[in-house]
Amino acid sequence: MDFPILSVILFVPLVGAILVLLIPRGKENWIRGLSVAVSLIPLVLALVIWFGVTDLGGSEMQYVEEAPWISTFNVWYRLGVDGISAPLVALTALLSTLSLFYSAYTIKVRVREYYFLFQLLQMGMFGVFLSLDFILFYVFWEIGLVPMFLLIGIWGGERRQYAAIKFFLYTLAGSVVMLLAILGVYFSTGTFDILEAARLQPFADNWPLAVLAFWGFFLGFAIKVPSFPFHTWLPDAHTEAPTAGSVILAGVLLKLGAYGLIRIALPLFPDVFHFYTFNVPVIPILAVISMVYGALVCMAQWDLKRLIAYSSVSHMGVVTLGISAAAASLGRGQELLNSAPFALNGATMQMFTHGIITGGLFFIVGIIYERAHTRDLQAFGGLGSKVPYYYGITLVTAFASLGLPGLCGFWSEFFVFRGTLRIIPLFAVIGAAAIVFTAGYILWKIVQYVFLGAFDEARWGKLTDMTWWEKATMWPLIAVMVGFGIYPAPILELFNSATTALLGKL
């Protein structure tokens, strides 16, 4: 048997979490160091599988591991990665390592619990991206909820308890409905294997049940993405969570929902998905509302962190729009079908780039909040000359967020709109308005209110620029933004081979 590389990625964080419990009292620096060191293992392995998957084309599942788990019910421990999940695993590993590293300098209370929970969360996230069995997928989907709930509730801001329970209740409500849909798929196809179920097409002869099951999945995923009108947990959770928690929430957890749409909802129910993106275009309407409404709310925010949180609603709407376009193209002729990979590549690319960019933005908010103890945009002004390094880093990240060519955010939005414009042009046109508003809140709200204008010497005279560890947290992200901004071909080709294969099976 080959080296079980995916299992190692999956369970190394659990081992790390248990090791953290064994470290003697009073050695909190050991806990920090150990956790960061342990998290490097999945990071390295994630890069290994990324290159491995690239070599093999990325269109099929690689590194598959299988073992029966509950054989009576045909439940398997089944892992695998393809061109869609490999970059997301790497994203998870990178943001986790950076978060653990950043937290080493910012989390001062209940350190042991923090690192224990964070690594448990990391395992849950890996599990979702790696699982190829519905029950396993669901188990990991839920495992992540509990540590995140506690991370928000213990180390969060003023209204942390409210935000924590709201997060938990919303996501649980979505996932239990998804569980019923999973069971429905099982009784229709006789398997919990995600790929096999997609091949067998559940409820192919029973439209009402197919619709019911589809919406069961969609609700679970849409709450997680989150798509309007299920987004109201997000601003509270993201704003109240500790910095690293917000990074993981925005950077990875939202992608779980989008990943579910691509991996499960689209392949299992292409006809239903098509119906609700083209005949009755509910889903693209929700996507476009998320994009425009999210951006407009950002324009009205005075809390920097809340602004970034709402920007996620807007940017994740782009992902949903791209997936919708791919679904809407089905069965409408070869020409439109040729545009579908553009939309889907854009959507998957947007998942990755939004993770990197918004993760960075939340670190940036954390960095200023640690010093200023406020996130009120009206309190700042003119900081550009006082903290130039911070200004520079923020500018790159913010411009990546608004989709400036040369940075990675550009490519994902470009491809989504390139695909969508051919397939469902009306929504592409309306959605494009969001891009304008995004430029508006980034330039006007963030850049102008924080860095430009009059400088309040009395209040901010003692403000210090970024420390080395803050720079060390940000630089890998900046490198990815610029790297894939200038040369996106490797990641795009990987996504392309996987999405083309996925669309080819529909």
Added chain:
Amino acid sequence: MTVSQILGLSPQLVLLLAGLLVLALDLIWGEERKGWLPYVALLGLAGTLAATVALWGREEAFSEGVFVVDPFALFFQLVAVLATGLVILTSLGYFEGRTAYKGEFYSLLLFASLAITLMAAAVDLVMVYIAIELLSITSYVLTGFLRQDRKSNEAAIKYFLYGAAASAAMLYGMSFLYGVTGSTDLAQIAAALSSGELGSLSWVVVSAVVLLLAGFGFKVSAVPFHQWAPDVYEGAPTPFTAFLSVGSKAAGFAVMVRVFLTALPDFSVDWVALVAALSIVTMTLGNLVAIFQKNIKRMLAYSSIAQAGYILIGLVCWDPSQPVGEFGGISGVLFYLLAYLFTNLGAFAVVIAVERATGSNEISDYAGLMRRNPWLAVALLVFFLSLVGIPPTGGFLGKLLIFSAAIRLQYFALAIIGVINGVISLYYYFGVLQQAFFLPPKDETPIAASLSLRVALAVALVMTLGIAIFAQPFIRLALTSAAL
């Protein structure tokens, strides 16, 4: 009596002898040796367990067919022994300073455990009734065991009054069945009912079903026969509350499943509809009222009412065309009860530990539990996650089995109401977790748990997680035991 009959009854006989032995030793032994009585009881349980295991896989009827040994009955013997054993572990030291009596608690508990094993094995209405009464009467006494405590007294009286009414109704229903069929044997009742000679008397059978449900519903604390539960749970000594919530409930389900499936399969349309309605109101009301509780024992009372509602879904999903199947509702019921046993006893073990340290059962006194004893807080978190049904816990798998049975039969409404209730329940469990994890303690002194409590907690915790992570043997067990 032949040797084989004695062997078949051996678990019950061992329990009976152990109960009598504890009673006798309590009289003979001086004060200084009475501390050993619970260990004698545990020894008796170990003997029962050994006898149960020795009988494993057998299927026979005894004593003129009033009593059987079959996988279903043996499963509940296992449940009874495990529940009683864990309850004894949590009760060690609990009564110090609360009451002067020591031995009676353990002997009565063994008799209650005996009653559960009899309930699961009874196949004759008279035997069913006697077994239920044995459980009820021992329970009334155990509820009022803290004689100096007014709440304990009040609880016992309430329990007795409600219980007497419920068992009268049930007996009345049994008399209907006897009147219509001329037999008290469950299998013969079924045969008489399916012979087609019933004529215009089917309404009598339907009334009998309703009356029987009153009795069974009382034992499993299903709405509207649940009113006793909150007061009794609050007033009874906490280890016995734990026993009631797990052992008594499991026994109620055992009888309900046995009687409905063996005697009344031809009337399944009627009782399935009734049980479905009961299930919906039980889980919804239990969960909604639990939100407003300030006392953790009352909250767990309503939570256990809601749990009964979920388990009833499994009974609704009994599929006569495929009685023994992978996704049959009954195997779901059994697995759920097994998972619930460890989960709920574990939760009560935490309650007992906190009660012994702080003297309080108010939820607000759980503030800062994480700081005062992290193990208790983490254990409570796992148990509550299991009660909500979040993986990787036994409660999750139990719910999965129950809901999959519902989805298979396309009872979508029932499944959806069930999962929504799961989400609602998160809210009140969160109320306690919020205190335990998020709020600072009112009092910084650490909470210590006695060794026996720690053992009980460890068993409950390991099993709550283990039953889900290494699920296969437990699911097999539930499947084979579900064959009636």
